[in-house]
Amino acid sequence: MDWVIHNGEMLERKNAKVDIEDRGYQFGDGVYEVIRIYNGKLFTATEHLQRLVESAAKVGITLPYKVAELQTMLEELISKNEVDLGIVYLQFTRGESPRKHAFPGIDVAPTFVAYTRKVDRPQAKMERGMKAITEEDIRWLRCDIKSLNLLGNLLANQKATEAGCDEAILHRGNTVTEGSHTNISIVKNGIVITHEADNFILNGISRQVMLKLCKEHDIPFEERAFTLEELNAADEVFLTGTTIEVVPVIMINEKPVGVGVPGTMTRKLQSLFEDEIVRECGPLLENRV
């Protein structure tokens, strides 16, 4: 049976219903998170749930649960659905209320849903790399908020899909920001470069893990905006994200990145990232390396 959480209650999926005037449905007025599950355990749960609290606070949604309470509920859901390798998705909207732009009163409680899904590690892509296109970043100026409003991301991702690629690398004018659903880093002369965590990108948890690993292993890195020219001249390009961990990009706009195969720095970070997962969640059955 497929169980979900609806406003704190565990229900069978078919019994969980949301009102047609839920503000998430009508306006995309809400925030969400996706957390990885390895060996039935949540990876970097605190970091994800803390970011959810921050996203909610930035849009004025008061979450009715503490981080620890949320984590306990999610762990119960994972165990009930017997998910070994996958993801948990959770979202809070501003609740159900007759359609009106201004926020409803405090008597309207947020709507909370969470579900799990079995998702493999993308072994082939991690091994061989992904292809990407570049696309103008037309999103709003608060990309630091993990909001349900993802139309700008979806339009870019659809273009990538239609071009037979896996990801759209977004840029505002000449400045590269992030992927449609990932963060991007380049490697030049042994230095990892990734956009600083400001309002133009989502400060990915995987990005933060990757930077922590750089610090711990004396890998030089810079958190700064970089240009399309730097992207095109990079020795290596890689993406980070919850479901993909660290994935090399080997082709951008049909041109090879560097020599067109995953680079040594990307390989090193993939391996360190995997060690981090093993440390937190235990041995992985199918290790990449």
Ligand SMILES: Cc1ncc(COP(=O)(O)O)c(C=O)c1O
């Ligand atoms: C726009 C965007 N940037 C970056 C990321 C990567 O974030 P994380 O590593 O927390 O999954 C995501 C993940 O969904 C995203 O949607």
